[in-house]
Amino acid sequence: MSPAYLQHRISTNITELGRERLDLLYLHNPEHDAHGDRRRLLKQITRAFTIFEEAAHQGDITCYGIATWSGFTSGAFTIHDLVTAAQQAAGSARTHLRAIQLPVSLIELAPVAEALHGSGPIAAAAGVGLEVWASAPLNGGELVDLVSYDLAEFINPGFSRVAAALSVVASTPGLAGVLLSASTTAHWQEAGRAFQSPAIPPTRLQDICHVLRA
Known part of the structure; x- marks a missing residue:
């Protein structure tokens, strides 16, 4: 520095x-x-x-x-x-x-749980007018294999494992956006479904955080 x-x-x-x-x-x-x-x-x-x-x-x-x-x-x-x-x-x-960037995912779920209660860095940044950008929404690709079909169905019925994991991040209140890369057009379209679909309701997000013990 x-x-x-x-x-x-x-x-x-x-x-x-x-x-x-x-x-x-x-x-x-x-x-x-x-x-x-x-x-x-x-x-x-x-x-x-x-x-x-x-x-x-x-x-x-x-x-x-x-x-x-x-x-x-x-x-x-x-x-x-x-x-x-x-x-x-x-x-x-x-x-x-103007902005902060931090990891938000099913592995880094604490920021989601905190944001739902109006606390943590996401809420604090929004309170002073800073944009918040989520990074590593699939934890460097690790979640592609870690998310089970049952968990995906619990999070967002009918979604693929990747789309379900991304939909949690996409539904986090207070985010300006998410930084995401995709290796193929199909992967990009799959991710797009998560971000273009209606957000998971806050009460449902709380249930997901509780089940995953965030």
Whole structure:
């Protein structure tokens, strides 16, 4: 997270993408540099956000955010910490911090259960106007084999195992969207069914979370 490296990556990504600016720049997994020192980590995040705020004012990026795997669940930082770091970096209450990204799936189900009760990082981010994007909705493809036909039928009758797993993520309240890749057109169409179908009702989602002990 050194300033020189971040500045280098911004300029390199702009060149590689052939864009005048980056729409949304994520700082990925800063918690990996925590080493148990939360105060030091927050200082590093603030320093990184300072680079991003400068880049936004220069027109190199439109906005920025944090993509994390375990930052919220490990207690490395909170939404309040990120907003505070951004405000310190900007020297103002108005910042270019716009989004967070975190894993949401049948394996990473806690964010779903928390969102249903108006708590957790998804609800906290929505409360301060940040977009929330779900990553790894199939946990890196692991859920393709882990979800049984019985579980799929319990989640969403008539859905395939993949579509059922994705429908839980698609129905999570407070998400702006989900990051998903597909290896074939058929896989993409299967995923599309999950996101184009009516959302699972909140009470049903609670039942699913209870059964899976989220």
